[in-house]
Amino acid sequence: MSSTPHARPEIFGLMAEFHTAEELIEATQKVHAAGYHHVDAYTPYPIEEVSHALHLKRSKLPMIVLGGGITGGLAGYLLQYWSSVIEYPMNIGGRPFHSWPAFIVPTFEMTILFAALSAVLGMFALNGLPEPYHPAFNVPRFALASRDRYFLLIEARDPKFHADETRKLLLDLHASEVSDVAH
Amino acid sequence: MATLDDFGPVEKPYKPPVVAPGHTPATVTDKISAVVLERTPKWWYAAFGVSFFLLMILMMAVTKLFLEGVGIWGINQPSGWGFDIINFVWWIGIGHAGTLISAILLLLRQEWRTSINRFAEAMTLFAVACAGMYPVLHTGRPWLAYWLLPYPNTMGLWPQFRSPLVWDVFAVSTYATVSLLFWYVGLVPDLATLRDRAKSKLAKIAYGVPAMGWRGSAHHWHNYEVAYLLLAGLSTPLVLSVHTVVSFDFAIGIIPGWHATIFPPYFVAGAIYAGFAMVLTLALPLRAVFGLQDFITQRHLQNMAKVMLATGLIVVYGYAMEFFFAWYSGNHYEAFMAVNRVLGPYKWHWLGLIICNAVVPQLLWIRKFRSSTFWLFFVSMFINVGMWLERFIIIPVSLSRDFLPSSWGMYSGTIWDWATFIGTMGLFLSLLFLFVRLLPMISVFEMRTLVPDAQKASSKEVAP
Structure with missing residues (x-):
């Protein structure tokens, strides 16, 4: 069953089942x-030692989430600055247009929103999900991978x-x- | 110098286990997924039927509202806010316990949270759905509610970002979105479990599509755990911010009884207090009918009772401080507000509040009451009512007695206010019954990590 590197192997691989x-x-x-x-x-369920045994690299996700959070915070603040100072300034008793303390709450919420969205979408993207078909499911006993095997x-x-x-x-x-x- | 070792082994107080002994990953999986995959029990139809009936009352109340406008409610001048905002704050507060359990207790490594977090997160989502309806309905023209969002429009208008009401839009919509994401991410491995367990083709597809092809790969778990932890870390400040922002709706105003710096922490504590009461109100009956005593043990009930007691005391401290501020500020209007609460036209509401929120929960100091399901349910119901009364005291009681006696008034809810409130309970319960029927109400994959087999595996030292 050995094959040349470029030919498609006859099977996808071999799957071993363990009890513990x-x-x-x-x-x-x-x-x-x-x-x-x-x-x-x-x-x-997640087992840290298995990730170690496979020598998996550190997840890239934290950097993606950091980027998402910074983007969200900047977008939130700039939106408020632009609409309150440039696009639609309202002079109410001479109070400053750039009233930054009032902008804190939406900025914070946008930071969290973007960071959370990047965490979830980033996790699925890094994992290549959704993946409707994977050969592993061709092994009937593989259904036990979501139970106790x-x-x-x-x-x-x-x-x-x-x-x-x-x-x-x-x-x-x-x-x-x-x-x-x-x- | 004496160290702890000199005193010999310290005897730790007995704690009931998080999971009843004798369970393995297999039994945990089978037991929890059976709740969903077995035939629908008869009582479910009855319970869902009653909830659905209540939901239809909401339909009726909202239809009437759309036809005639907010005039059918009890709101008036000076009480422009009534049941709509009371119920908004009540519902959103209830939601907070779910996020606290799923995010904050995860970060604090409180393992016992695992059996109740899924269920509590679902409760959060449904409570936020109920809460979100009220401000939108209260706008009077709910079909224009999207005007609250910043988007380029032909009117050339932008939201007033300096208004706490706009902050509320951001806080509540972010909270709803992040709670949904957190809940869904937690569900993905369990949806895969159901997909693998389901017998019918329809069920396999229905669970398989949202499971997105999850197969428990180590590469996937690796990113998954990071995502889950980050979401918990993001939800923690978020949940604290949401009720803080809700309290700003009041604290930023100048009405006596609203304009207080203690509002944010006092509201957050009240939210957690109300939320845990609601978790117990729902968990105690569900645990009994589904026979989940092995997973929701005495440990959970006692811990939740202790959280309620602690947050309840913070809330009572908040009440006391409001009176202290009224006296110490020397402000005439604040002082009147304080007297008016206790002796004014709404004095019975205030007395009810103190009995429900300050007196009855003191039973939880006693272990006998903490460990009895009947008494826990009893106390929780009092807190549910008490927290509603608290918002009633804060909102119409303050609004109806402001600075000038010429602008005073009285407020009471009409039948349509009550119909809307009862109707949202119907929405909440309908969603909840659908949830317990269709999705695993306890996180299966996290429970697998709690049973002895798994703990042995992950605590084993691995040679490099």
Whole structure:
């Protein structure tokens, strides 16, 4: 089943099922140590050690949210400045047009609004969601990933991938079951 | 020097567990998703039917309002604000407990929040929906409510950004949006759980589409956790700002009884007080009918009772300070306002307020009352009424007795005021019953992290 790098592999990858989080964490570390990089783990709840074992980079999300918040705050303040000072100035007893203390509340609210929107949209964008189709769902037992089972997927496009050897490696790591993942 | 160790092991007071013993990720998942996926229980139809009937009263009241205008309400000169603003503040205050539970308690690492946060966030959304209707209806021409938003228009007009009422528009709409986002983000992994559990094709699609193809990938959880924490961090100052801005609606005005610097913290505490009372009012019956005592345990009930007691005392301090300010400021009008509250034409409202908000909740000092579901429900109902009376005291009682006796008046709600109020309760309850029927009312994926299997896994040291 080995293939040339450019041809499409016959299967999407191999999926191993584990009964406990400890087995998954250990397997993920060993698989990473064995040189596999196109690897993903699936868990019913977030497990920090799995992210460490996969050597995931720090999330870019905080910077996106910071950018969103600054944009929102500036937009909110400039909107108020422009409409109250330039576009529609109202002289009420000679009070200043640029009455910044009165602009604090909408500026604050716009900062939060934009930051929150960038947090949610940014999270979905970084995760590539919505994603209506993913080969992982072709494994019937994968439905348990949202209950109490832990899965490790090694993709066939990984340079080190070899159908038989990779399967043996996963079985050696106490996977209860290893299945082919169709495209 | 003596250290803590010299005293030997310190015996910690017993705390009931957050989740009843014996649960695993599998049982938690099955038990919570069963509430949604099993056949609709008979009582649900009855409960939803009653709520829907109340909702139809709202339809009637609003139709009448659109046909005839705000004249059908009890508002008058000098009381231009009545039930509409009382109920607006009451509802939006109730919403605050949801955000407090989901955001602030998350940041403070209060694990017990996990079983009630989803439900409390839903309560926030529905309460804000009810609240938002009132100012819009009160404008008199609600179909022009979009004029409140800044947008380029052919009239060449812009909102008056120096007005607290415009601040309110920004605060409440941001609060509604961010609460919805927070709630939805929390729901995504649980929608995926339901998609994987659902038997019928329709249910699979209905849960699968909003789940957006979530599959619990470690890469996804990695960003997800950051997003969730950031949203909690953003919601925390937001929720504190919302009731602060609502209090500015009054505090920025010059009416005696409104123009007080204590309003923002006093309003925020009142909001949390009212909100926890409403969470208990709803959670106690739901916990019983769905058999969720394993997840909403004595620990939750006791903690919520303690939060109510603490915020209730802050509110009572606020009442006391209003009287102190009235005396210490030497302001004639403020002093009259204080006397008028206690001895004026609305004195029974004031007495009711003190009984509901200051006297009855003192029962919560006693453990016996804190741990009894009956007494908790009893106290919560008093607080629900008390917080409504508090807004009644602040709004019409202050407005109807301002500076000049020639402009005094009296205020009372008409049948249409009551119909609108009862109608929004119908809207709230209808949405709530739809929610408990269609979505998991306890966050499944967060509950999985609380059960013993999971805790063992994540506390294990990992070799680098």
